[in-house]
Amino acid sequence: MTRKYKDLVGDGGSNIAGQVEALTDRLSSRLRQIKRVIAVLSGKGGVGKSTLTANFAAAWQRMGLNVGVLDADLNGSCMAKLLGVRGYRIQESEQGVEPATSPHGIRLMSMDFFMPDEAQPLIWRGPQSHQHAWRGMVEANALREMLSDTHWGRLDVLVLDLPPGGDRITAVCDTVGPLSGAVVVGLGSEVSQLIVGKSIRLVRDHLGQETFGLVTNMRQYYDPETNRLLPLFDSGTVDPIDLEQLGDVPFDPRMVGCCDRGVPFVIAHPDAPASIEIRRIAQLVIERGQS
Amino acid sequence: MKFLCSECQEAMKLDKTGGLEDDGTFSVRFACPSCDWGFVMWTNPQETQMVRSLGVKIGGSHVPPAPMETLRAHLGTTEGTPSGKCPFSAMLPED
Numbered sequence A: 001m002t003r004k005y006k007d008l009v010g011d012g013g014s015n016i017a018g019q020v021e022a023l024t025d026r027l028s029s030r031l032r033q034i035k036r037v038i039a040v041l042s043g044k045g046g047v048g049k050s051t052l053t054a055n056f057a058a059a060w061q062r063m064g065l066n067v068g069v070l071d072a073d074l075n076g077s078c079m080a081k082l083l084g085v086r087g088y089r090i091q092e093s094e095q096g097v098e099p100a101t102s103p104h105g106i107r108l109m110s111m112d113f114f115m116p117d118e119a120q121p122l123i124w125r126g127p128q129s130h131q132h133a134w135r136g137m138v139e140a141n142a143l144r145e146m147l148s149d150t151h152w153g154r155l156d157v158l159v160l161d162l163p164p165g166g167d168r169i170t171a172v173c174d175t176v177g178p179l180s181g182a183v184v185v186g187l188g189s190e191v192s193q194l195i196v197g198k199s200i201r202l203v204r205d206h207l208g209q210e211t212f213g214l215v216t217n218m219r220q221y222y223d224p225e226t227n228r229l230l231p232l233f234d235s236g237t238v239d240p241i242d243l244e245q246l247g248d249v250p251f252d253p254r255m256v257g258c259c260d261r262g263v264p265f266v267i268a269h270p271d272a273p274a275s276i277e278i279r280r281i282a283q284l285v286i287e288r289g290q291s
Numbered sequence B: 001m002k003f004l005c006s007e008c009q010e011a012m013k014l015d016k017t018g019g020l021e022d023d024g025t026f027s028v029r030f031a032c033p034s035c036d037w038g039f040v041m042w043t044n045p046q047e048t049q050m051v052r053s054l055g056v057k058i059g060g061s062h063v064p065p066a067p068m069e070t071l072r073a074h075l076g077t078t079e080g081t082p083s084g085k086c087p088f089s090a091m092l093p094e095d
């Protein structure tokens, strides 16, 4: 009788399993210094995940918390620009790679800091044919390293800005392990509800992650001239998503300029309805994370 | 992947790594601890890359990986990491 796989003890001396375990330990010891890991996700692109990540981070920082941001959207990173730390080049210390610190005190790690030129797309070195066979693995490991090898210090919150797409959400959850919770962002339109609904079922029901609730972004338009809130589109017939509503952040035409200048909107326009709502949601999420 | 000597029913042991070629193919020699039998496994570039992507070194390593070693090795910005100029050398144990 030929002996089976499970009958053979050890890994024949390649020590691969042992090294993978050591890398996992490295990640766990880093995460022990971080009180909460909160993911901002949607499944859909262009709904305001990155913009809200930057603004929640700023709101938490203003609440007196130590905040870090991990730009987990490796192929579409933009947090360096949103937080005003474009052009930062990584530095190493005894404790790992030093994150950038924004003018408002938010620590950030992003793929942008490793790229020689921010206009270039992210291209991994490796065999050019059959890239699909290994690309996901490289990205999962790059993400693990960005988490475990960054000298975050003690953090009250680490916010992850996630890429769109269910497969990416799964890969990130797989790497990070249990989150304190996820904040899901949608637009409130029918198309958005459809895609966002899928991500909620994926993250909550399939991956078993905690979800704090849904933020609807840009359903309303705030006109700073007239100080009025108007509906942006007719959303009367849309089926509601089966997740607690955390709030509604209106579209504010001044938001785009803030993103471009690298100043979070909640800091530039603290009295705007969008800022008041973002702070209220930020407070709610922190309270949820404590219970 | 595990290998079995079909004669002795013993698990084959990693004997030595080597034969890392410019084309990304890579060789590992395995030997049976009980008899003299041995063989060399060649991986194709995609298989080599799969191991490399895990951020591990075949045969283990005495030094822990440098911070963000896998990420930097895959971007080609290898300064400050022990991975040298060959894109695959990061997966070889250094000594």
Ligand SMILES: Nc1ncnc2c1ncn2[C@@H]1O[C@H](COP(=O)(O)OP(=O)(O)O)[C@@H](O)[C@H]1O
Residues within 6 Å of the ligand: A042, A044, A045, A046, A047, A048, A049, A050, A051, A052, A217, A218, A249, A250, A251, A252, A253, A254, A255, A256, A259, A274
């Ligand atoms: N509440 C808002 N008011 C005005 N513009 C917004 C608002 N939320 C997001 N945006 C704009 O929408 C665009 C997409 O946002 P972004 O955060 O990049 O989305 P995602 O990360 O989900 O792809 C950006 O140009 C951003 O400035």
Ligand SMILES: [Mg+2]
Residues within 6 Å of the ligand: A049, A050, A051, A073, A076, A078, A161, A162
């Ligand atoms: Mg984004």
Ligand SMILES: [Zn+2]
Residues within 6 Å of the ligand: B005, B006, B007, B008, B009, B010, B032, B033, B034, B035, B036, B037
């Ligand atoms: Zn044998």
